[in-house]
Amino acid sequence: MDAEPLVIARLSPSALEKRLRARVPELQMLADCEVKIEMNQDSAHLGPDHWVQIARTIQDSWSRFDGVVVLHGTDTLAYTASALSMLLRPCRKPVILTGAQRPLAALRSDASRNLISAVEIAASGAKASSRVAHQVCVFFNETLFQGNRSRKRSAVDFAGFESPKAPVLARVGTSIQYFGNASSLVSGVKSSASVRIPRFESRFSRRVGMFHLTPAFPASALSHSLSELDGLLLVAFPSGTAPTHDPAFHALLGQAKKLELPVMVVTEGAGVTGSEYRAGKEMLEAGCLWSGAMTPECAYVKASYLLGQKNGREALKKWWSRELANEGVSQRF
Numbered sequence: 001m002d003a004e005p006l007v008i009a010r011l012s013p014s015a016l017e018k019r020l021r022a023r024v025p026e027l028q029m030l031a032d033c034e035v036k037i038e039m040n041q042d043s044a045h046l047g048p049d050h051w052v053q054i055a056r057t058i059q060d061s062w063s064r065f066d067g068v069v070v071l072h073g074t075d076t077l078a079y080t081a082s083a084l085s086m087l088l089r090p091c092r093k094p095v096i097l098t099g100a101q102r103p104l105a106a107l108r109s110d111a112s113r114n115l116i117s118a119v120e121i122a123a124s125g126a127k128a129s130s131r132v133a134h135q136v137c138v139f140f141n142e143t144l145f146q147g148n149r150s151r152k153r154s155a156v157d158f159a160g161f162e163s164p165k166a167p168v169l170a171r172v173g174t175s176i177q178y179f180g181n182a183s184s185l186v187s188g189v190k191s192s193a194s195v196r197i198p199r200f201e202s203r204f205s206r207r208v209g210m211f212h213l214t215p216a217f218p219a220s221a222l223s224h225s226l227s228e229l230d231g232l233l234l235v236a237f238p239s240g241t242a243p244t245h246d247p248a249f250h251a252l253l254g255q256a257k258k259l260e261l262p263v264m265v266v267t268e269g270a271g272v273t274g275s276e277y278r279a280g281k282e283m284l285e286a287g288c289l290w291s292g293a294m295t296p297e298c299a300y301v302k303a304s305y306l307l308g309q310k311n312g313r314e315a316l317k318k319w320w321s322r323e324l325a326n327e328g329v330s331q332r333f
Contacts, residue, residue, distance in 0.1 A: 023104055024112045031123035034065075043073025043080075043099075048204035048304065051080055055087035055202065058095065067094035067122025069115070074099045074152055074160055077138065081147030082301040085136040085325040087202055094122045094133040097147060098140060101160055110158045114140060117172045124176075132169050132180045135326070144170035144178075148298045148327045164269050165293040165328060197324060200315070203308035205230045210300050213237060219248040223255050230307040231316065232256060233264045234288070235296050240267050241279035253286040262307075262316050266291035266299040289320050293328035302327060 017035040020027060027033055038057055039050060058068050072080055081097050088095060098118040100111035118139040124130045136147035140161040149166035153159070170178045207230040211222065226232065236242050242265075243249050256263045265288045284290070291299045302324065306316040321329050 020104075020115075024115055026112075026116050027119055030116065030119050031066075033119065043076045046073075046076050046080060048083070048206065048308075051083035051087065051204070052202045054080065055084055058084075058088060062093070065093070067096065067124075069118045069122050070095065070097045071115070072097050072099050074101070074155070078147075078151045078161070078295065078297040079301055081136055081138050081150060082295075082298040082327070083204075083305070085148040085298075085327065086200070086302065086305050088136060089197070089325050091135045091325075094124075094130070095136045095147075096122045096133070096144075097136070097138050101156065101158055110141065113142075117142065117176075121170070121176065130170075130176070130178055132178050137169060142172040143168050144172075146326070148301075148325055149293075149295060151295045151297055163295075165295065197319075197322075200305065200309055204301075204304040205307035205312060206304070207231070208233060208300060208304045208307060210235065210296065213242050215243060217243050217246070217249060219243075219246060219252040223248075223252050226252075226256055226259055226261055229261060230312060231262045231264065231303050233266060233296075233300055233303055234283075236265050236267050236280070236283075238267055238269045239277060239280065240265070240290075241277050242283055244279045244282040250282075250286070253283070253288070257287055260313065262289060262303075262313060262320075263287070264289045264291055264299060264303055264320065266294055266296050268296060289316075291329065292321075295328075298327050 016037060017033070020035065036057065038054055054070065070080075077097055077099055084095060084097075085091070096118040098114045100109060100114055102109040102111065104111040121130065121133050121137075121139065121144060133144060138145045138147050138150040138161055141159040143159075143161070145161060145163045145168055146166055149163040150161050151164070153162045167179060169180060170176055207228065209225070209229050209231075210233040212235045234242065253263060265283055294302065302320070303316065306312060306319055309315040323329055
């Protein structure tokens with residue numbers, strides 16, 4: 001028997017606000033909240049057009065609020081957070097993305113506590129102690145993460161997110177304890193007197209391919225598709241290595257170089273030591289661009305963002321190894 005399609009009830013903003021206030025009455029004690037329904041669909045269906053739409057909605061109402069909370073499905077939340085960190089730059093107020101592993105109406109739901117803490121952090125934007133949150137963040141399970149350094153780690157644990165390559169920004173217990181030195185951040189971006197970041201267009205390429213390397217990676221099959229791509233992002237083994245013993249893999253990198261197709265390399269987890277191994281150095285020698293301590297999600301978004309510009313390949317060549325939104329490229333292999 002065919003499965004029933006997922007139907008998501010459509011609520012008016014007033015109906016949703018009424019439901020939130022009924023189920024999470026603590027919100028009235030924390031802030032004067034205004035609710036807007038931007039879209040109503042599974043997060044697995046969100047992409048570049050939605051990222052731009054969310055960013056524009058936030059920008060249009062920027063001056064009216066101390067902070068913004070975005071309720072988002074968890075599967076693609078890290079991609080949206082990475083995109084917003086670049087689209088909203090410079091971000092001078094807290095923009096907190098949060099969600100839940102269980103719906104608000106379910107027993108033992110984590111939705112209300114995630115929402116309460118996210119709203120409290122967003123509403124405290126004027127306080128000096130919370131300045132570290134003046135950027136795009138992800139809040140989940142009593143922990144505040146830098147948005148473009150976070151990724152989903154579990155679909156069942158309440159601790160559904162992590163930032164394996166960056167320290168957390170805050171933890172919530174009986175009080176909110178913020179970490180880090182806010183003075184070293186300028187709107188969530190590392191300050192640099194010598195580098196002026198241009199105002200990029202709100203455009204993303206849909207022709208960036210991201211592939212996980214495997215011990216038997218089908219490099220020859222991928223070679224035939226390179227002409228269809230604007231960029232190729234390879235998720236290497238945790239130490240930054242790849243199956244460089246395979247002639248087909250070398251041929252793939254050679255074909256990309258011939259086509260002047262940028263090839264970026266990123267790793268999962270916290271290990272970023274690719275240059276220590278020959279199997280990593282060979283990718284450098286072939287002209288691959290390393291992603292420092294970026295997450296795969298952020299690396300994909302940044303590649304798509306830069307390659308979506310009118311002079312995409314030139315923009316990527318110039319800005320891939322430079323910080324746009326403190327995304328982690330300064331931590332190099």
